[in-house]
Amino acid sequence: MKDSRTWMVLSLFITCLISAFALSQIYNLTLPQIEYQRNVAGLKAAFGTVMPEADRFEPATPDSSVWLAFKGETRIGSIIKTAKQGYGGPVPVTAGVDLQGRIVAIKVASAAEGLKETPGLGLKATEPEFRDQFRGKTAAEIRLTKDGGTIQAITGATITSRAVTDGVRETLEKYREMLILQQEPDSEQ
Amino acid sequence: MNSKPSRISYLTSGIIKENPTLILMIGLCPTLATTVTARDALGMAAAASFVLICSNIAISAIRKLVPDSVRIPIFIIIISTFVTIIDYVMQAYQPDLYRVLGVFVPLIVVNCIILGRAEAFAYHHGIFDSFLDGLGKSLGFTLVLFIMGSLRELFGAGTFFGSPVLPAAYRSAPMLFAIFPPGAFLLIGLLKALVNKLGWGR
Amino acid sequence: MKLNPGQIFLAAFLVNNIILMRFIGLCPFFGVSTSVSTSIGMSAAVLFVMLLASWVSWVLYHAMLLPLGLVFLRTAVFILVIAALVQFVEMFLKRYIRNLYSAMGIYLPLITTNCAILAVTFFNINYNFNLLQATVFALGTAAGFALAIILFAAIRERLDDAPISPAFKGYPIAFIGAALVSLAFMGFTALFGIS
Amino acid sequence: MDWSLIIKSLVTLGGLGLILGVILLIASIKLAVKVDEREARIRSVLPGANCGACGYPGCDGYAAAIAAGKAPLNSCSVGGPEVARKIGEIMGQEVTAAEPKVAVLICRGGKNEAPLRFQYKGAQNCRQAALLLGGPKACIYGCVGFGHCVTVCPVQAIRMGENRLPIIDERKCIGCGRCVTECPKGTLTLIPRRKLIYLACVSHDRGRAVKEVCSVGCIACGLCTRVCPVGALRMENNLPVMDFQKCIDCGICAHKCPTKSFIDRAPGRPKASINPRCTGCGECVKVCQFKAIEGEPGKQHRVIPEKCIGCGQCVLVCPVKAIDLVGALGHSVKTI
16 A cells, blocks of 8 residues: 555645644644734834844834833833924824933935925935934923024024924923933933 | 763764764855854854754654655745744844844754754654754754854954954954955865864764 | 846846855755755755746736635745746656656656745735846746855865765765855845845 | 734635646646656666776666666676676676776876976876876876876776775775776776786886986897797787787796786795606696796606796606696685
């Protein structure tokens, strides 16, 4: 029986069936975990630049405009997302905030991600010179120099600069309790 | 059946006398490709060992039922099942290791050691012996991968499992040659020469 | 991947040479490259099977696995197809084209366990090539395999007669030779490559 | 338990397995190559050394040729008569056994006898060394001594002596002839296994030209051709060529040769001894080329053992069969 022709085909068929069943089970079992890993990786790609040390993010608000950033189990800060109306359209901004409410870094969505600002002007908001001005500042300081703040607007692109700056400040103030956990030791509020 | 001592030899022979990578010269692809750091090397070795041991057991369990003319495709399906299992488990629980090993995890299915042992050993021996043989060969494989991994990491980055070993001066400008492909070829060549000198596997 | 076919071929042929830069397919590489004639036979067999395998696996993946969401069957299906393909090609050649079989036939069983073939099918999927790009990639890789193995076989033939200390004779000196050839191939990375 | 996924997966992989199984089944039937069943059996009988001594590409080639009726049944010298007999049974034909052969070195100019002309530092391989002005040895015909034959021998019957000349182990040698074809200088040859005496020199020079380059080379003096009782030797291109059918291995040429260029494979040689039936006719004295027999005419003669080389000429010529050969001889001498 062992080497009869029908058994030759049948044995291959049965092995395939068993293997197919086992594989589908494994796929079902590991799918949720893989999805979780995939979106963690996705978030890490998105928020990695504004909050480098964090390796885990959890949404804090229903509209997911604020995320809490964790390193392992300890919380090290949060991420805020705003999209105020700029010159050509909404200017999506992502900002990393530490526990003292200071900006770690901000990222302005690039043209590829749908930013419609005019190249050479509004689009310069995505460049480090403008973005690095926000580093280490609290909500009070985040205002254009024209409006009495410390952020130097991009020449000729005041509307875009104001959209980014006001967007960040308003979100910071709106979720002040959630963002700031440790009082600034010598904060001059 | 065979006497007791030869059973233990199934296990011990895989480590030195018939070490798959350095003596039988099979399973070279993962040995060179995934040993940039010791941690990746061990990850790869663990994955390959799991597949080798499970497939050895499975194949020897059904060896009486497998018709000779179709045995290769059947072996391959069994091995690919275990490989896909480890593939998805690693994707789920060890994503960064999976990203480093990349295509080499599914490539375990054509790893010469596994199909080789299945064909040469598991198809003719009992389950326990096949398990011993699989274990022995995996230990041998892991040993070589660990040596290659730690050496390449030591020279290429001056660290061991990530923690620094060599002085910072070295680490600032390590011998990157060890991490590139030529370094791996050279290292395995020297290891094989050493093995020849020591007379293993004579 | 917006590389045009010419770039893909060159990348697969030189820059990401499957053996010397990607370490895939080393078992037959060291096993068969003892003489130039056997290497040529092996390369012809690899080219033939790699092309067939690429087409069949690409079609199966995009026509069956992807739409049905059975991506996890990828490994099993591909290697099953390759094994069956090799067995079928061997029988076909043995029956109809005798002299081709005698030149290439003995290498065919070796190819089932050749990592290079399966690796090409995976790269075709990971880089989501269309059918044309996949074909060009397979051709480039097979050419790269042939280049590496024939080049190396010539070197090994000379090595056999060179006065080498006993411990280094055979595989060790072959590895060191491969290291030098791989070093040479690293020069191509300055061009462009598929990551 | 997401049944839809399981069903799809079962159908896909199961279906593929089934289809491939069926295809392979059909292929194995339809494409079955009508291998001549006898060819397989012949192949199993052949030793499998793939040495090519039969002149066909390995044993597979030879088996195919026999099955097709194109090849003689007894040209497998490695297998010898026993394999030939089995093939005959398979093919149902009566077979005369092929004569088993053995490889011998026909050069005695080692390191001590033939000095080097120049220091050769190139690849330690006969073929490559021979390309360079015929090799480093003074005698351009002789064995280069880098042991290429050692590497090609399929049964490892040859090893390199310290005198830089290969030593062939007759018990291991299967007479496949690969070393003969591989040797670039042609200093190896196949002789029938039962043959005792053979010439061990390939130099085509004469006299002093040989002496300058090798102390044991044949100087083509031609003495052997004159002393051979059966005329089995004749000079050709300054080398004595032996007709193996005529030669009776008496050993006279070997003993007479001034440079001892002949080699006698017999481990030992018998001595003649004269029994009382001897009538003292003196025929044996005339025929003995080594003056090993003495005695007055009409009286019983006596053999001087040290001088007798056991060539057996006296035994043949004695009218009253009064002489017989006594003592060790690897192979019995052909007595009429």
